[in-house]
Amino acid sequence: MTAAVIVFPGSNCDRDLAVAFEGVTGKKPNMVWHAESELPAGTDLIGLPGGFSYGDYLRSGAMAAVSPVMKAVAAAAARGVPTIGICNGFQLLTEARLLPGALMRNAGLHFICRDAQLRVETSDSPFLRGYEEGERITIPVAHHDGNYQADAETLDRLEGEGRVAFRYVDNINGSARGIAGILSAQRNVLGMMPHPERAFERAHGNTDGRRLFEALVGQIA
Numbered sequence: 001m002t003a004a005v006i007v008f009p010g011s012n013c014d015r016d017l018a019v020a021f022e023g024v025t026g027k028k029p030n031m032v033w034h035a036e037s038e039l040p041a042g043t044d045l046i047g048l049p050g051g052f053s054y055g056d057y058l059r060s061g062a063m064a065a066v067s068p069v070m071k072a073v074a075a076a077a078a079r080g081v082p083t084i085g086i087c088n089g090f091q092l093l094t095e096a097r098l099l100p101g102a103l104m105r106n107a108g109l110h111f112i113c114r115d116a117q118l119r120v121e122t123s124d125s126p127f128l129r130g131y132e133e134g135e136r137i138t139i140p141v142a143h144h145d146g147n148y149q150a151d152a153e154t155l156d157r158l159e160g161e162g163r164v165a166f167r168y169v170d171n172i173n174g175s176a177r178g179i180a181g182i183l184s185a186q187r188n189v190l191g192m193m194p195h196p197e198r199a200f201e202r203a204h205g206n207t208d209g210r211r212l213f214e215a216l217v218g219q220i221a
Contacts, residue, residue, distance in 0.1 A: 001217065003029035003045040006073065008064045008092075013050035013197065017086065020197040021047060024213045034067040045082050045216065046073055048089030050142070050195060060103060060145045061091035070096050082126055082216055083189045087143055090181070090191035099182055099191045100158070101150030107174025111144040115205070116194055117169040118180050122162050125187040130215030136169060137208035139194035146193040148175040148182070158182055166192060 003021040007014045014031065021029040029047070030040045039046070053064035064070070070092075077083045077098055085093040093099040106112060115138050120131040131137065150158070155176055158164055166181035173193075181192030196209030 001025045001044050002042045004032045004043045005029050005047045008034045008053035010053045011049050011051035016197045017047045017049045020200050024217045034069050037068045039072045048085035050087030061095040064092050065095035077189050085191045093191045100154050103145050104147040104149050113142040116141045118166040121164045126216050127190045130211035140198045141194045146173045148179045
């Protein structure tokens with residue numbers, strides 16, 4: 001299995017994501033610089049990591065969304081390649097229009113760094129088949145612009161199509177309808193604000209995030 005972690009200027013969770021990918025695949029992922037125009041041949045899994053791409057200049061993820069590699073990422077996602085964007089990666093997926101909506105400043109205008117309880121809203125995705133619908137899990141968050149917003153029509157569509165992946169039990173940042181993660185229509189693209197790669201080893205306090213990566217690899221293998 002060949003995984004790729006896309007690295008942008010200002011990424012700071014790329015190594016964490018690479019460790020998680022290697023931990024479940026047994027193989028080091030390719031670290032792909034944003035200026036590349038192609039992904040490595042045979043890429044089975046793509047990760048867009050957290051951080052502050054381009055220093056969050058203009059808007060979080062706005063500049064990274066037009067990096068050369070994103071055309072290849074979009075094409076791979078359209079072919080069905082599982083693609084996960086975490087925190088800044090989620091912001092980037094919305095800016096690149098691979099997912100609808102936008103991530104805004106937290107309702108309290110403060111950076112939030114803490115464990116968050118999430119409710120799993122669906123298991124209908126390769127990413128989510130390690131969870132039970134309705135299950136509560138604990139995943140750390142670390143963000144300033146994590147407040148997911150979309151117009152009412154988009155929110156209704158996401159709800160009606162079962163594309164809300166996670167919801168905050170305690171809506172810590174003011175996200176519309178408490179949304180913490182959403183899926184693409186194909187269900188192979190997942191954007192989530194909490195960091196599953198930081199709940200991967202027992203030393204992290206719990207392994208609720210590890211199940212996401214293990215389930216995904218099980219579907220691909």
